[in-house]
Amino acid sequence: MSILDNISEMLQKGKAKDVQAMVQQAMEEGLAPKDILEKGLLAGMGIIGRKFKNNEIFVPEVLIAARAMNKGVEILKPRLMADGMEERGTVVLGAVKGDLHDIGKNLVKMMMEGKGLKVIDLGVDIKCEEFIRAAKENHANIIACAALLTTTMEEMKVVVEETKKAGLQDVKIMIGGAPVTQEYADLIGADAYGKDAASAADIALEMCAG
Amino acid sequence: MLQVSVLWKNHRICVPVKKNTLVSEALLAMKVPVPMPCSGKHLCGKCRVWVSGEVNGVSPQENALLGDAALAEGIRLACFCRIEGDSLIRPVFSQADILTWVKIPSFLYTGTGAGVACDIGTTTIAVRLYECSTGTLLAEGAEENNQRAYGADVISRIQACHAYGTRKLSEVVFRQIEDMVGQIMTKSGIREISAGVLTGNTTMLHIFEGLDPHALAAAPFLMQSAFGSVSARRIDSADMYLPPCIGAYVGADTVCAVLAAGMTEQKGISLLVDLGTNGEIVLCKDGKFICCAVAAGPAFEGVGLHSGMSASYGAIYKAHTDEGKVSVEIIGNGVKAAGICGSGIIDLLHVMKNLGVLDESGYLEKEFSVGTYAEVCITPEDVRKIQLAKAAVCAGIYTLLNEENVMPEEVERFYVAGGFGASLNPVSAAAIGLFPEALKDKISFIGNGALGGAVMILLNSKMKSMAEDIVKNSRELELSRSAFFMDKYIECMGF
Ligand code: B12
Numbered sequence: 001m002s003i004l005d006n007i008s009e010m011l012q013k014g015k016a017k018d019v020q021a022m023v024q025q026a027m028e029e030g031l032a033p034k035d036i037l038e039k040g041l042l043a044g045m046g047i048i049g050r051k052f053k054n055n056e057i058f059v060p061e062v063l064i065a066a067r068a069m070n071k072g073v074e075i076l077k078p079r080l081m082a083d084g085m086e087e088r089g090t091v092v093l094g095a096v097k098g099d100l101h102d103i104g105k106n107l108v109k110m111m112m113e114g115k116g117l118k119v120i121d122l123g124v125d126i127k128c129e130e131f132i133r134a135a136k137e138n139h140a141n142i143i144a145c146a147a148l149l150t151t152t153m154e155e156m157k158v159v160v161e162e163t164k165k166a167g168l169q170d171v172k173i174m175i176g177g178a179p180v181t182q183e184y185a186d187l188i189g190a191d192a193y194g195k196d197a198a199s200a201a202d203i204a205l206e207m208c209a210g
Numbered sequence: 211m212l213q214v215s216v217l218w219k220n221h222r223i224c225v226p227v228k229k230n231t232l233v234s235e236a237l238l239a240m241k242v243p244v245p246m247p248c249s250g251k252h253l254c255g256k257c258r259v260w261v262s263g264e265v266n267g268v269s270p271q272e273n274a275l276l277g278d279a280a281l282a283e284g285i286r287l288a289c290f291c292r293i294e295g296d297s298l299i300r301p302v303f304s305q306a307d308i309l310t311w312v313k314i315p316s317f318l319y320t321g322t323g324a325g326v327a328c329d330i331g332t333t334t335i336a337v338r339l340y341e342c343s344t345g346t347l348l349a350e351g352a353e354e355n356n357q358r359a360y361g362a363d364v365i366s367r368i369q370a371c372h373a374y375g376t377r378k379l380s381e382v383v384f385r386q387i388e389d390m391v392g393q394i395m396t397k398s399g400i401r402e403i404s405a406g407v408l409t410g411n412t413t414m415l416h417i418f419e420g421l422d423p424h425a426l427a428a429a430p431f432l433m434q435s436a437f438g439s440v441s442a443r444r445i446d447s448a449d450m451y452l453p454p455c456i457g458a459y460v461g462a463d464t465v466c467a468v469l470a471a472g473m474t475e476q477k478g479i480s481l482l483v484d485l486g487t488n489g490e491i492v493l494c495k496d497g498k499f500i501c502c503a504v505a506a507g508p509a510f511e512g513v514g515l516h517s518g519m520s521a522s523y524g525a526i527y528k529a530h531t532d533e534g535k536v537s538v539e540i541i542g543n544g545v546k547a548a549g550i551c552g553s554g555i556i557d558l559l560h561v562m563k564n565l566g567v568l569d570e571s572g573y574l575e576k577e578f579s580v581g582t583y584a585e586v587c588i589t590p591e592d593v594r595k596i597q598l599a600k601a602a603v604c605a606g607i608y609t610l611l612n613e614e615n616v617m618p619e620e621v622e623r624f625y626v627a628g629g630f631g632a633s634l635n636p637v638s639a640a641a642i643g644l645f646p647e648a649l650k651d652k653i654s655f656i657g658n659g660a661l662g663g664a665v666m667i668l669l670n671s672k673m674k675s676m677a678e679d680i681v682k683n684s685r686e687l688e689l690s691r692s693a694f695f696m697d698k699y700i701e702c703m704g705f
Contacts, residue, residue, distance in 0.1 A: 055590045058572050058597060060700050098428030100690035103699075124690075125429055150365050151427040 003029065004036065007072065008044030014064030016071040023072040033079040034086075038116070041072045045114030049198035052107075059103060062197070066110035073113075087118065089208025091174075092134045093144040094122035096155040101148035104177060108144065108194070111201035117208065128155070128162045135163070135171050141208045144200070147177040156180075157188040172207050176200055214263075214293055216240055217300040227293055230266075233259055234288035241540070242301060250289040254311050254657070257288035263297025266290075277346075310336045310350045312662035313655070315472040319345040320671045323404035326391050326445070327664035329463060330410030330418060331355060332364055332487060333511070334629075335386060336661050339394045342405065345669050349394035356386045357417070362508065363487055364413040368427040371417065380420040388445055395446070406450040407664040408441065411488065412461035415452055419443070429690070431458035438678055453667060453677045457686040459503035464490040465680050466663025468499065470656050471625040474676055478622045481607065483645065484659055485510055485552075485628035489603050492684075493610040499684040500613055504606035509599040510552040511629060515592045516577070517549045517585075520629075524548030526580060527633050529557035536561055538580055547586045553633040558588055559596065560638035563705050570704050572597050597703045600644045605698035607645055612694055613687060618648035627659030642705055 001009070003026050010018040019041075026036045048065045051057045091112055095105050102124050109119045120138050122130060131143050143163060147153040156175050163173060172191040175184075185193035192207060194200025211226035214236055227236050234250055234257055250257070255275035262284060272290040273281060285302065321342025328337045336352040357379055360370035371379055387408070395403065408418065415437050416423040425432040438454030453462040464484060473480050473494045482492040489506035492499055512518030512525075519525050526547050528539040538554065540547050550558065562568035562578055572594065577587040611618060624645070626634065640650040656662060667673040689695045 055594065056573060058594055058703065060703050061571060063700055100429055103696075149428065151369060 003031070004040040004043070007036065007040035008047065011041060011044035011065055011068045011072065012048055014061065014068050016064075016068040019068045019072045020075060023075045027075070027079070033076050033083060037073070037076055037080065041069050041076075042114055042116055045069050045111070049111050049114060049201065053196055053198040059107065062107055062110065066114070069110070069114065088116045088205065089141045090118045090120065090138050091142045091144050091204055091208075092120045092122065092131060092138060092140045093146070094126035094131060095124040095146045095148075095177075096152050096159065097125060097127050098155065099147050099149055099152035099177075100124045101146070101177075104148065104197070105146040107197035108146065108176065108200045111197040112144075112204055115201045115205045117201070117204060128159050131159055132163055132166045132168065135168060136166075140171060142172045142174050142204055144174040144176070144194075144204070147175070147180060150179045153177070153179055153184070156190065160188050160190055174200065174204060174207070212293060213296045215298045216242055217298070229294060230292045232289065233261065233265075233286070233291040233293060233299060236293060237288060237299070237301065238539075252287075252289055253313060255287060256311055258285050258302045259288050259291065260284050260300040260302050261286045261291060261297060264293070264295025265297060266292040266294055310338060310352050310661060311657035312470060312659070312665060313657050314470045314662040314666055315475065317666060317670050317673075319343055319669045321405060321669050323402070324348065324395075324400045325403055325405035325448070325668045326394075326407075327661060327668045328387060328391075328406070328408045329466075329658060329661040329664060330383060330387070330408060330414040331463075331660070332367070332411065332414060333358070333362075335383075335390065336658055337387070337390050337394060338661065338665060339391070339398060339400060339403070340665065340668060342669055348398035348400060351390050351394050353386065353390060356382050362513065364411065365427055367417065368413060368423045371423055376417060376420055376422050379417050383414070383418055384443060391445055403446050403448045405668060406445055406448050407453065407668045408450045409453050409462045409466045409660050409664040411463050412455045412458050415455065415462060419452070426458045433458055436681070437462055438681065451667065451674065453664070453674075454681045456501060456681055456684045459488060459505075460490050460492075460501045460684075460686055462677075463660035464492060464501065465677050466661075466667070467625075467627045467656070467659025468492055468494070468663070468680050469666050469673060469677060470627070470659040470662030471623075473499075473623075473625070474680060476623070479616055479620055480623040480625065481610075481621050481649070482625040482627065482659070483603065483607070485603070485626065485630055485634075487511065489599075489606065491603070491606045491610055493614060493616070495614050495616060497683060499680060500610055500687060501684055502606050502610060502687045502689050504602040504689065506599040506602045507595075509595045510555070512549065512551050512555070514595060515550070515555065516589045517580075517587055518555070518592075519549030519551055521551040521553070521633070525551040526554040526558070526586065527551050528635070529554055529561050529580070531561050531564060534565070536565075536580065547580065549586060550580070550588070553630055553635065555588070555592075555596065556642060556644065557635055557638045559593070559705070560635075560641045562588070563641065568593065568705060572703065572705060596642075597705075600642060601699050601702035604643050604645055604702040605695055606689065607649075608698045608702070609689060609692055609695045610687065618646035621649060621652060623654065624649040624652040625654055625656050625659070627656045630655070643702055 174192040176194040338350040339348045421434040437452040441450040455461040484490045489504040492501040526538045574590045577589040579587040636650045
């Protein structure tokens with residue numbers, strides 16, 4: 001097994017220390033940081049995403065794997081920056097006003113990062129203006145809103161409308177959370193809906209690409 | 211061997227039994243349902259049967275539970291009555307019995323006249339009619355809340371208030387309660403009531419009073435009123451007292467359950483969990499209360515699960531393994547299982563864990579069919595839903611304990627209220643991580659705690675101020691921003 005496969009394997013098992021050590025070793029062996037990231041860390045996170053989607057693993061395993069990934073990324077980051085990391089896209093993410101649920105949103109963040117996207121996580125209880133301001137400041141491609149309450153879900157409509165009004169035509173709006181459906185997304189004119197964290201990341205990557 | 215005949219749903223079932231067999235055992239063997247919310251511990255008086263033939267004498271304890279009138283009609287309790295010769299048995303219990311079962315401490319009766327106690331549950335409304343001076347239960351009833359047409363949980367009811375007007379939903383519940391009270395009054399020949407107590411969660415009380423509940427639905431969760439006052443509406447010209455609420459999600463129902471558990475009277479550390487849709491938890495230490503709501507969702511009521519159902523006929527409510535073979539117990543005359551209710555689901559997960567088909571992380575390869583009932587099964591998705599719900603309860607408990615620096619071992623009494631009745635198996639519940647292992651031997655079931663507390667307030671004038679004291683000495687912990695809760699929540703998801 002190559003060291004990159006090993007990194008992926010250890011990441012899937014959530015072994016942060018091993019991931020850290022092997023990323024270090026791979027760098028010392030002279031592998032390209034970009035390859036370590038993509039063929040090691042992100043590949044492992046991709047498998048985690050698929051397994052989560054298929055119900056083979058659950059929230060805790062994803063969180064542990066994501067922590068291991070972050071440990072690896074930490075080591076790579078200075079080198080990636082120096083090499084001029086290729087930008088795949090930027091997402092501004094948050095739970096809407098009145099909503100304090102954040103587990104699902106955090107999973108979405110991890111999966112998006114696992115696809116190499118830059119995620120600006122605003123946190124929970126985020127007012128519409130805050131989404132818009134952050135999108136402007138960070139030249140985001142996507143505003144992603146989460147809601148877990150059927151009441152706060154209605155706040156997403158406000159975000160869609162206000163973003164249009166603010167003249168951010170190029171910024172796409174993506175929505176998700178347990179009570180949200182594709183029909184609801186269509187109804188309020190959101191650009192995309194993500195059923196689960198892995199799909200959300202796939203769709204976001206696609207939207208950023210074209 | 212003796213012959214017993216059981217009259218059940220137009221059938222006459224005859225079986226031989228040994229002398230001194232308990233009626234409850236004989237009925238179970240015949241797969242005739244016996245509601246025993248107290249699991250046959252001689253506490254609830256619910257397993258009523260009409261008996262004729264040779265049976266044992268009535269003990270004072272059974273007499274106290276049944277009352278002289280029932281005894282005179284030939285009614286006995288299946289958990290007490292032993293068969294001594296050929297006899298004929300007819301079950302006389304009903305489903306409402308489980309929902310209205312309460313277990314409350316003893317106290318003095320200070321009231322006069324007839325009065326009603328009512329719990330407005332989001333799912334079920336339960337009422338009891340009392341002779342207040344003697345504390346005699348005259349009649350009781352339970353019905354599904356008619357507001358269910360407007361959504362299953364409190365959040366959807368609040369939205370319905372927005373869409374159709376609070377008045378509309380208020381009218382629906384008011385009429386229903388008026389009707390239910392009317393029925394039990396007629397049943398017991400009571401012409402007039404002079405007092406009443408209506409409890410419920412904060413949203414249900416808002417809607418009953420016609421107060422706009424919208425601010426309860428999103429952060430920062432503001433109440434229009436914390437109640438602890440007499441309702442603006444009367445039922446049968448009697449004033450209705452609405453007990454006080456602690457917060458938007460820890461309502462008068464929880465305050466009443468604390469009363470019913472007798473936690474105010476005790477020294478030391480006690481814990482209460484009300485396992486309804488919302489899952490409220492209260493920890494009592496040195497006369498102070500700390501509480502939270504964990505939003506577990508309705509999974510334990512069977513809602514949203516492939517074969518989930520309420521604890522009614524046809525529901526698998528118990529399961530265990532015998533040398534690797536799964537055997538289940540069904541409510542009803544057992545020909546076929548229609549689904550699984552909360553306590554059955556918890557037992558089955560424990561069984562699956564023991565059989566090794568369910569791993570620690572909650573991974574289940576394919577659906578687990580229950581014995582011979584192929585269509586009744588637990589799916590991998592069901593397991594995930596249960597994980598989210600049970601971890602919320604368990605993490606909520608740990609968070610309160612942590613806040614007060616208490617170890618689970620130090621909790622002296624653990625009260626469980628809610629629809630489970632006493633059919634929840636503490637061993638299974640602890641094994642799947644619904645609560646910390648150390649609590650399992652300290653458990654006592656109090657049934658519908660909200661209704662129990664309302665009864666106490668109705669029958670004793672001091673209880674109102676006790677309820678107010680509970681609120682005064684309570685602190686609600688907001689879990690949404692608790693890092694400790696989040697860590698524990700994830701940690702508690704495994705099996
Ligand atoms: C955990 C939990 C809590 C925790 C939250 C902890 C936290 N920091 O997040 C606590 C206890 C604090 C809590 C509080 C409340 N909760 Co709560 N909670 C839950 C619970 C049990 C699980 C939710 C969860 O985390 N699911 C797991 C994640 C992984 O799933 P998910 O969020 O759906 O995410 C997936 C997808 O939806 C998608 N996704 C998620 N976000 C996004 C975003 C985008 C952009 C995309 C594309 C995709 C996407 O990807 C994720 C992974 O695949 C549910 C009930 C249940 N069993 O589901 C109730 C539930 C959501 N809560 C509910 C309620 C009512 C509340 C409260 C209002 C009241 C209370 N205290 O009981 C408060 C309100 C807090 C607030 N203002 O938000 C109700 C909502 C009912 C309704 N009709 O809306 C539920 C359904 C329970 C119920 N049936 O009563 N809750």
